[in-house]
Each structure stands twice: as structure tokens, then as C-alpha cells.
Amino acid sequence: MARQARALATRQAVLLAAAEVFDERGYAAATMSEILDRAGVTKGALYFHFHSKEELALAVIEGQGAWIASWEPSSDSPMQTLIDLAYAFAHALQEDPLVRGSIRLTIEHGSFTQPQIAAYQGWMDLVRELLQRARDAGELHPGIDLAAASGVITGAVTGIQLSSQVLADRRDLIQRIAHLWTLLLPGLVQPHALARLSVAERAAS
Amino acid sequence: MARQARALATRQAVLLAAAEVFDERGYAAATMSEILDRAGVTKGALYFHFHSKEELALAVIEGQGAWIASWEPSSDSPMQTLIDLAYAFAHALQEDPLVRGSIRLTIEHGSFTQPQIAAYQGWMDLVRELLQRARDAGELHPGIDLAAASGVITGAVTGIQLSSQVLADRRDLIQRIAHLWTLLLPGLVQPHALARLSVAERAAS
DNA sequence: GATAGAATACCTACTGGACGGTATGCGCCC
DNA sequence: GGGCGCATACCGTCCAGTAGGTATTCTATC
Numbered sequence: 001m002a003r004q005a006r007a008l009a010t011r012q013a014v015l016l017a018a019a020e021v022f023d024e025r026g027y028a029a030a031t032m033s034e035i036l037d038r039a040g041v042t043k044g045a046l047y048f049h050f051h052s053k054e055e056l057a058l059a060v061i062e063g064q065g066a067w068i069a070s071w072e073p074s075s076d077s078p079m080q081t082l083i084d085l086a087y088a089f090a091h092a093l094q095e096d097p098l099v100r101g102s103i104r105l106t107i108e109h110g111s112f113t114q115p116q117i118a119a120y121q122g123w124m125d126l127v128r129e130l131l132q133r134a135r136d137a138g139e140l141h142p143g144i145d146l147a148a149a150s151g152v153i154t155g156a157v158t159g160i161q162l163s164s165q166v167l168a169d170r171r172d173l174i175q176r177i178a179h180l181w182t183l184l185l186p187g188l189v190q191p192h193a194l195a196r197l198s199v200a201e202r203a204a205s
Numbered sequence: 206m207a208r209q210a211r212a213l214a215t216r217q218a219v220l221l222a223a224a225e226v227f228d229e230r231g232y233a234a235a236t237m238s239e240i241l242d243r244a245g246v247t248k249g250a251l252y253f254h255f256h257s258k259e260e261l262a263l264a265v266i267e268g269q270g271a272w273i274a275s276w277e278p279s280s281d282s283p284m285q286t287l288i289d290l291a292y293a294f295a296h297a298l299q300e301d302p303l304v305r306g307s308i309r310l311t312i313e314h315g316s317f318t319q320p321q322i323a324a325y326q327g328w329m330d331l332v333r334e335l336l337q338r339a340r341d342a343g344e345l346h347p348g349i350d351l352a353a354a355s356g357v358i359t360g361a362v363t364g365i366q367l368s369s370q371v372l373a374d375r376r377d378l379i380q381r382i383a384h385l386w387t388l389l390l391p392g393l394v395q396p397h398a399l400a401r402l403s404v405a406e407r408a409a410s
Numbered sequence: 411g412a413t414a415g416a417a418t419a420c421c422t423a424c425t426g427g428a429c430g431g432t433a434t435g436c437g438c439c440c
Numbered sequence: 441g442g443g444c445g446c447a448t449a450c451c452g453t454c455c456a457g458t459a460g461g462t463a464t465t466c467t468a469t470c
Contacts, residue, residue: 006439007445025315028233032430043431044447053430108313109371110230116371148384152365155381159364160357166314166321176360179353186392211464212419237456248457249421258456 011049013039019060019101026108027057057112061105063098064119068126078133079140079189080197083181085130086157087201090173093161107158123154139193149188156180174201216254218244224265224306231313232262262317266310268303269324273331283338284345284394285402288386290335291362292406295378298366312363328359344398354393361385379406 017039021030032053036043050056071088073081092099105112106119128150134140160180164173181199189197222244226235237258241251255261276293278286297304310317311324333355339345365385369378386404394402 004444010445026231026233026313028231029315031428033428042447045445047431048445051431107367107371108231110234113371120368120372145384148381149388151368151381152361152384152388155365155368156357156361156385157364158368159362159366160360161364162312162367163325163356163360163363166312166318167325176353176356179350179357180361183354183357183392184388187388187390215419236454238454247421250419252457253419256457 007049010039010041010045014041014046014049014056015059015063016097017041018056019063019098021101022057022060023097023101023104027053027105027110054112057105058115060098060101061112061115061119062102064102064106065122067092067096067099067102068122073130077139077193077196078130078137079193082127082130082134082153083197083199084202085126086177086181087174089157090161090177094170094173103161107162120154124150127153134189139189141188141190144188153184156184177201212254215244215246215250219246219251219254219261220264220268221302222246223261224268224303226306227262227265228302228306228309232258232310232315259317262310263320265303265306266317266320266324267307269307269311270327272297272301272304272307273327278335282344282398282401283335283342284398287332287335287339287358288402288404289407290331291382291386292379294362295366295382299375299378308366312367325359329355332358339394344394346393346395349393358389361389382406 014035018030018035020038021035024030025034030053032043032046035056036046039046046056050059071085074084076084089099093103102119106116109116128146131140131144131146131149135144135146157177157180160176161170161173164170164176178200185194185197185199219240223235223240225243226240229235230239235258237248237251240261241248244251251261255264276290279289281289294304298308307324311321314321333351336345336349336351336354340349340351362382362385365381366375366378369375369381383405390399390402390404
């Protein structure tokens with residue numbers, strides 16, 4: 001382990017640089033040279049750790065799963081947890097290059113289809129599970145289609161994130177998420193539950 | 206006009222082929238050769254009509270504006286018109302290659318930023334105007350922020366379209382749009398108006 | 411309504427550069 | 441001293457764009 005300390009550092013540097021470049025340019029327009037330069041690493045070093053551009057991209061996409069796995073649900077009501085998740089994700093999109101790059105690669109379709117679908121599915125599963133718990137807690141309207149609702153929520157967050165990125169470099173992302181929840185919750189949760197939810201972002205725990 | 210008949214045909218063929226390839230591959234991964242082949246046209250012909258790859262892409266993006274301009278609002282309530290617009294757009298995404306390519310180029314950011322923002326803005330303006338009329342007609346909840354709502358709606362449609370594309374090649378797009386409206390309308394319109402709206406797709410006029 | 415000639419529309423062959431990937435070699439730590 | 445981690449130089453390919461020539465169609469003049 002110790003002898004790999006340097007190796008691990010360069011690997012991380014490459015991964016970070018790759019995520020940044022993929023985020024800014026997209027997969028096809030990203031060049032290995034730019035990743036090299038930004039990581040401050042030579043070609044030999046990069047290709048020692050990642051055998052191809054595609055493998056590198058897949059490693060970046062993995063970052064998404066890592067973020068989901070590392071996310072800790074608040075000990076609040078399921079619905080409130082879902083709301084908080086959206087804000088936590090929004091902040092990750094603003095600050096964590098790996099998440100940013102990962103999302104862009106997931107959204108761009110063409111080369112990878114398989115892992116992209118898996119990444120999407122990871123999100124939908126998480127949202128759906130929270131919705132399920134919200135239903136069990138009696139927060140949701142009766143008759144809500146959980147699969148449909150989780151599809152709408154993930155899709156809407158995806159799109160809102162995207163338009164915020166194109167129009168304002170994600171600076172207004174938090175606000176837009178707030179607007180989304182404001183409009184979406186009345187169709188989702190029962191009035192008594194709605195009254196107890198804080199739609200705006202809450203202070204980080 | 207008559208003397209340009211042939212020229213116009215090839216120009217259209219190129220534009221169509223370009224839209225298809227851009228839709229399938231994205232801007233950077235799209236090659237002029239593939240566009241050439243698919244259009245059944247030679248390089249000289251293409252470069253006579255479009256002087257660069259970028260110019261070609263911009264021409265495709267224009268298709269979006271053309272679609273908006275050619276769209277005719279139904280003579281129904283403003284809110285119903287907005288709902289119908291989403292379905293009409295969904296069908297265009299399923300069937301009209303120019304719209305498909307146009308959307309992908311708009312969503313991919315990087316090279317064009319300026320025209321992309323304009324395209325986005327066109328959509329938001331249209332949605333906002335319909336919302337304004339809906340408010341004037343007393344359909345909306347009081348206190349709805351029109352700018353915020355139009356941002357949420359366009360963003361949500363964008364993202365839902367995208368996830369439908371990645372996950373199911375847009376086959377379930379109509380359904381997903383229906384789910385979106387089902388969840389979104391209660392937070393947007395007043396109960397008496399909601400009762401009069403048909404959320405599902407209506408037969409084409 | 412034929413003819414010249416001038417645009418217009420298109421074709422083919424080519425070029426320079428950039429890109430992803432590789433081969434080979436060298437130092438440094440266990 | 442052996443393999444892990446990295447450096448450098450190089451290769452083949454592909455791509456956007458161009459140069460220069462050719463066909464096609466319109467216009468003008470008779």
C-alpha cells in the first residue's frame with residue numbers, strides 16, 4: 001500500500017482532470033492531451049493507469065455511484081429526505097468535479113449506453129425507495145404511481161440541472177430546485193404532510 | 206426559384222442528414238463523411254451550401270425556431286394549450302429528425318453557447334406567455350412566479366425527454382409527459398381549472 | 411428558339427494537422 | 441535486482457477543410 005502512494009496520487013490527479021475535461025467538453029471533444037496537461041502527468045503515466053479513453057470515462061462515471069453510496073440520508077421523514085437529497089446533489093454538481101463529469105457523460109448517449117443506463121437506474125432506484133417509504137409513512141397521495149413519480153423526479157432534476165448549466169453555469173441551480181419542489185409537492189404529498197415539509201434548502205446537518 | 210430547384214433539394218438532403226447524425230452522435234462525434242454518405246451528396250456539394258461544420262450545426266439548430274414558429278396553439282384555454290404543446294413537441298421529438306438534432310445540439314454545450322441560449326430562451330418565452338395568459342384567465346394559483354414556473358416546465362420537459370431517450374429511445378415519451386403533468390398541475394392551477402383540463406393527450410385537431 | 415457565355419451547382423483529389431494509442435527504455439523503491 | 445511506475449518518441453488513422461476542374465442551368469441577344 002505504501003509503495004503505491006505516489007501511484008495513487010497520480011491516478012487521482014488523472015481522474016480529476018479527466019472529470020473536469022469531460023464535464024467541460026463532453027466525451028468526444030475531450031482530448032487526452034488536455035487531460036494530460038491538466039493533470040500534470042505524461043502519457044505513459046496515464047496509460048499505465050487507464051488503458052483507453054473509454055476506460056477512463058467509465059471510471060469517471062463510477063464517481064456517481066460512489067457519491068450515491070456515500071450519501072447519508074437525514075433521519076427525517078422520507079419525503080423531507082428526498083427533498084434534501086436533491087439539494088445535496090445540487091451542491092455536488094456545483095462543487096464536485098467528479099460528479100459534474102460523471103453526469104455529463106451519463107447524459108451524453110452514444111458510446112456507452114450500458115453503464116449510462118445503470119447510472120440512471122441507480123438514481124431512480126434511490127428515489128423510488130424514498131417514495132416507497134414516504135408512502136408507507138402516509139405522506140403521499142393515495143394512488144400515486146411510484147415508478148412514474150420517480151421517473152418524473154429524476155428526469156426533472158436532470159433537465160433543470162442541465163438548463164441551469166447552459167443558461168447560468170449552474171449558479172441558480174439551488175433556486176431552480178426550490179421552484180421545482182414548490183410546484184411538484186402539491187401533486188405528490190398530502191396536505192398535512194406538505195405543511196410539515198420545508199421546501200427550501202435547510203442548513204446542512 | 207426554378208433554377209434553384211435542384212440546389213434546394215440537395216440543401217434539404219444535407220440538412221436532414223446532418224440533423225440525423227448530430228442527433229445520434231452529438232456534434233463532436235459526428236463526421237462530415239457520415240453526413241455526406243447519408244445525404245448521398247459529395248463534399249463539394251455540401252461545402253457549397255454550408256461553409257463549415259459549425260455553420261451546418263447552426264442551421265440545424267434553427268430548425269427548432271422554425272418548429273416553434275409553425276406551431277399553432279389550439280383555441281382552448283391557455284393551460285390546456287400548454288399541455289397540448291408539450292405533447293406536440295413530444296411527437297416532434299419522436300418523428301421530426303430536425304427537431305431531434307436541434308435539441309441535442311442545444312443541450313450539448315461547449316461550442317455554440319450563444320445560439321443555444323437563444324434556443325432555450327425561445328422555449329421559455331413561449332411557455333411563459335402561455336402561463337401569463339393562464340393567469341389572466343384565472344386558471345393559476347395566485348402567487349405563482351411565472352419566470353420560475355416556466356423555467357421548471359421547460360427544464361422538466363427537457364430532462365424527461367432526455368431520460369426517455371437514454372432509457373427507451375423515446376418510446377415512452379408520451380407516457381412520461383403525461384406523468385409530468387399529472388404531478389405538476391396540482392401545484393400550478395386552481396382546482397376548478399384542474400377539473401376542466403384533460404391531462405392525457407387529446408386527439409390531434 | 412438557337413447560341414454564347416456567365417453564373418450556379420457540384421465533383422475529385424488532396425493536405426496538413428491532430429488525435430488515440432503504442433513501443434521502448436529508464437529510474438526508483440521494496 | 442526485479443518489477444512497479446513513469447517518461448519520450450513515434451505511428452497510423454481519420455478528419456475538416458480546400459483547390460481546381462467540370463457539369464448544369466439561367467440569361468441575353470439575335
